[in-house]
Amino acid sequence: MSLVKITTSALAISAVCATAAVARDQVQVAGSSTVLPYASIVAEAFGENFDFPTPVVESGGSSAGLKRFCEGVGENTIDVANSSRPIRDSDIELCTKNGVTDIIEVRIGYDGIVFASQIDGPAYTAFEPADIFNALGSKVLVDGKVVANPHTQWADFNADLPASDILAFIPGTKHGTREVFEDKVLLQGCEDTGAMQAMMDGGMDEDAAEDACIEVRGNGITVDIDGDYTETLARVDSNPNGIGVFGLAFYENNTDKLKVATIGGVEPKTETIASGEYPVSRPLFFFIKKAHIGVIPGLKEYAEFFIADEIAGPDGPLSAYGLVSDPELATTQEAVSNEDTLN
Amino acid sequence: MTDTNTSMAPAGEPKRFGSLLEQSDRTKRRNAKEKRFRLYGVAAIAVGLIFLTALVVTIILNGIPAFTQTHMTLQIELPADKLDKKGERNLADIKKVSTFGYNPLIDAALVRAVTEAGVETDITKGKDLRDMLSSGAGAQLRNAVLENPDLIGTTHAFTLLTSSRVDGYMKGRVTRVSLARDKNLTPEHLNIVDGLVDTGAIRRSFSWNFITGTDASESRPEQAGMGVAMLGSFFMMLVVLVLSLPIGVAASIYLEEFAPQNTFTDFIEVNISNLAAVPSIVFGILGLAVFIQFAHLPQSAPIVGGLTLTLMTLPTIVISTRASLKSVPPSIRDAALGVGASKMQSVLHHVLPLAMPGILTGTIIGLAQALGETAPLLLIGMVGYIATNYPDGIASGFLDPNSAMPAQIYEWAKRADPAFYERAWGGIIILLVFLVTMNAIAVMLRRRFERRW
Numbered sequence: 001m002s003l004v005k006i007t008t009s010a011l012a013i014s015a016v017c018a019t020a021a022v023a024r025d026q027v028q029v030a031g032s033s034t035v036l037p038y039a040s041i042v043a044e045a046f047g048e049n050f051d052f053p054t055p056v057v058e059s060g061g062s063s064a065g066l067k068r069f070c071e072g073v074g075e076n077t078i079d080v081a082n083s084s085r086p087i088r089d090s091d092i093e094l095c096t097k098n099g100v101t102d103i104i105e106v107r108i109g110y111d112g113i114v115f116a117s118q119i120d121g122p123a124y125t126a127f128e129p130a131d132i133f134n135a136l137g138s139k140v141l142v143d144g145k146v147v148a149n150p151h152t153q154w155a156d157f158n159a160d161l162p163a164s165d166i167l168a169f170i171p172g173t174k175h176g177t178r179e180v181f182e183d184k185v186l187l188q189g190c191e192d193t194g195a196m197q198a199m200m201d202g203g204m205d206e207d208a209a210e211d212a213c214i215e216v217r218g219n220g221i222t223v224d225i226d227g228d229y230t231e232t233l234a235r236v237d238s239n240p241n242g243i244g245v246f247g248l249a250f251y252e253n254n255t256d257k258l259k260v261a262t263i264g265g266v267e268p269k270t271e272t273i274a275s276g277e278y279p280v281s282r283p284l285f286f287f288i289k290k291a292h293i294g295v296i297p298g299l300k301e302y303a304e305f306f307i308a309d310e311i312a313g314p315d316g317p318l319s320a321y322g323l324v325s326d327p328e329l330a331t332t333q334e335a336v337s338n339e340d341t342l343n
Numbered sequence: 344m345t346d347t348n349t350s351m352a353p354a355g356e357p358k359r360f361g362s363l364l365e366q367s368d369r370t371k372r373r374n375a376k377e378k379r380f381r382l383y384g385v386a387a388i389a390v391g392l393i394f395l396t397a398l399v400v401t402i403i404l405n406g407i408p409a410f411t412q413t414h415m416t417l418q419i420e421l422p423a424d425k426l427d428k429k430g431e432r433n434l435a436d437i438k439k440v441s442t443f444g445y446n447p448l449i450d451a452a453l454v455r456a457v458t459e460a461g462v463e464t465d466i467t468k469g470k471d472l473r474d475m476l477s478s479g480a481g482a483q484l485r486n487a488v489l490e491n492p493d494l495i496g497t498t499h500a501f502t503l504l505t506s507s508r509v510d511g512y513m514k515g516r517v518t519r520v521s522l523a524r525d526k527n528l529t530p531e532h533l534n535i536v537d538g539l540v541d542t543g544a545i546r547r548s549f550s551w552n553f554i555t556g557t558d559a560s561e562s563r564p565e566q567a568g569m570g571v572a573m574l575g576s577f578f579m580m581l582v583v584l585v586l587s588l589p590i591g592v593a594a595s596i597y598l599e600e601f602a603p604q605n606t607f608t609d610f611i612e613v614n615i616s617n618l619a620a621v622p623s624i625v626f627g628i629l630g631l632a633v634f635i636q637f638a639h640l641p642q643s644a645p646i647v648g649g650l651t652l653t654l655m656t657l658p659t660i661v662i663s664t665r666a667s668l669k670s671v672p673p674s675i676r677d678a679a680l681g682v683g684a685s686k687m688q689s690v691l692h693h694v695l696p697l698a699m700p701g702i703l704t705g706t707i708i709g710l711a712q713a714l715g716e717t718a719p720l721l722l723i724g725m726v727g728y729i730a731t732n733y734p735d736g737i738a739s740g741f742l743d744p745n746s747a748m749p750a751q752i753y754e755w756a757k758r759a760d761p762a763f764y765e766r767a768w769g770g771i772i773i774l775l776v777f778l779v780t781m782n783a784i785a786v787m788l789r790r791r792f793e794r795r796w
Binding site: 024026028030036037040041043044045047048049053054056058076078227228229230231249250252253254255256310317320321 | 441442443478479482485486521524525526527559560561562563635639640641642643724726732743744756757758759760761
């Protein structure tokens with residue numbers, strides 16, 4: 001009896017509430033946890049400077065955000081998806097299937113991805129992509145042969161690195177950061193060490209070789225972190241040998257606990273990332289549903305405010321928090337004001 | 344045991360034990376065993392107490408600083424040519440100056456204040472000095488001016504929040520060493536802070552804002568408060584109370600007093616007990632599927648949180664209500680029926696009032712449990728950065744996106760700036776105060792109104 005009662009009454013109540021639900025008057029945003037701090041800074045300043053209510057920003061990861069974004073059009077779907085990777089064809093397919101056709105892509109700037117370790121830990125101060133690949137790749141090139149990764153210590157393959165156990169906390173697969181880590185570090189290292197060429201010589205086609213290159217060892221040597229950088233920090237904090245993958249902004253807020261490693265001899269800084277010298281960086285985006293502009297009050301104003309010079313420019317608050325501002329911001333501003341959609 | 348032992352001993356067997364005055368080895372061993380057993384118990388309690396003390400002490404030590412905040416008092420000039428170029432004091436014109444337009448005024452005031460305090464420093468640019476203040480300072484000025492346009496053209500004293508690093512320095516969390524590699528503030532700034540502390544411009548004091556204020560973005564931990572999350576929790580608890588108390592009590596009265604004893608009611612009883620043990624995240628995913636994806640209720644709204652938590656609280660309330668109904672002696676029912684009352688009259692007039700203290704206690708404990716629950720809220724979107732707006736009215740309180748106290752604590756704990764960590768601990772103190780109060784009320788109700796038979 002009571003089970004039936006619970007469900008029926010709950011359903012009845014929810015039905016009543018659904019009809020009573022008033023029109024939404026604030027912008028709703030979800031997606032990448034890397035973009036979240038920037039979006040929350042903008043949302044706060046937006047609420048202060050405009051008569052619109054402060055937008056609601058949630059996190060959950062780029063892919064999760066885009067999935068919610070593509071659920072459909074209407075007030076109970078989100079208006080903006082934050083993403084730390086470009087939109088994929090699979091996302092667009094899902095969107096199209098659910099009737100989300102006109103999508104405006106906005107690039108807000110760049111984010112550096114840094115390798116950092118405990119401040120008092122071993123001297124992980126300089127890496128090449130090849131080092132990371134040799135340490136973390138599941139198959140590496142040893143004496144001209146592609147073998148399952150035998151290395152247990154960094155010094156095993158590069159005498160300049162400390163003789164300490166390999167342990168890395170890398171972003172989980174639902175994070176946009178993972179893709180950058182795979183493309184810009186593992187794949188690069190795979191090519192640099194010649195492992196990729198060796199795999200292709202061994203009969204793999206290029207795609208298969210790339211897939212094999214970005215495969216990580218797992219097995220407790222690489223640990224996928226599905227949570228936030230705070231979790232990575234906690235892991236690094238308790239493992240002196242561990243290195244963690246962080247966003248530049250997060251590292252800069254925790255310089256008292258972390259020391260950063262250079263990649264290819266370049267120190268990650270906003271300047272080196274903006275100039276492209278530091279190799280491991282990626283653009284950050286948010287996507288707007290054009291169908292919601294004019295329906296949800298303040299949506300377009302929010303988008304324009306986000307990329308305004310005083311916010312996303314080199315002297316704005318986003319840059320102060322760690323965003324590397326986009327040299328081509330003016331183009332983006334124009335695209336947003338014209339509401340240019342993808343394709 | 345003793346009874347069975349004596350009855351099992353064959354009668355008339357010669358007594359083989361020693362004197363009563365002298366303990367035999369066996370008795371000694373038995374007594375020692377008992378003593379050890381008691382010691383284990385005491386040790387177990389001691390371990391529990393040590394953990395509890397450690398927990399409470401850590402929470403208080405870490406959390407208390409969050410209740411104070413460092414402010415800087417500045418004399419800021421508000422020139423009319425910057426803020427209201429037309430000079431008509433027209434609100435629409437004044438609004439055109441954004442919060443960033445107020446920053447140069449703060450810069451100028453800072454330079455003046457530092458010079459007046461006589462601090463020798465390499466930092467001369469006002470923009471760099473502004474690193475000592477919260478980035479919300481401009482907004483505070485703008486709001487003050489919009490509220491009272493007559494301030495334009497005067498010099499007014501403002502009490503502004505300092506940045507989280509300066510606040511951390513005043514609380515001993517930030518040191519000159521830790522700032523060496525920090526780009527948010529330099530050790531040089533701290534010299535200025537020391538100078539301004541001497542003149543009394545920078546002061547650390549109790550901050551109501553932490554309790555009543557709104558959440559803030561990641562760049563402004565100093566401005567974040569619990570207030571809106573508290574309201575979110577309050578509206579959720581209203582939903583839980585209004586739904587789960589009547590439904591739970593009605594269900595248990597029926598099951599306890601009226602339902603026939605058959606396999607079907609047995610089945611329901613087993614299910615209720617099982618539901619009480621279901622992990623709360625399961626209710627979260629149910630809430631997501633039913634209330635948001637099926638019924639299309641707004642995301643992140645306290646009403647959805649309340650409905651989800653209702654599902655979670657119902658079994659607790661049903662079980663405690665049934666227990667207190669059961670504890671009313673059958674003689675009361677028999678007497679009522681005996682003088683001609685109907686079954687319903689006997690329940691409503693006699694059994695229910697006597698069971699009320701137990702029911703209320705169960706409800707309050709169920710509510711306290713729901714108040715501290717985070718897992719289901721993760722799934723219905725109540726965790727995330729939430730608007731800096733208070734709900735404007737009852738309806739908006741239920742339907743507008745909001746956070747809840749435990750969700751807010753979780754949110755703070757995962758943010759990058761270490762200052763948020765301190766606030767998370769502070770938030771735990773507030774949450775614990777609520778829980779302890781609720782439990783105390785429950786105990787009081789039970790003590791006062793419970794009747795023993």
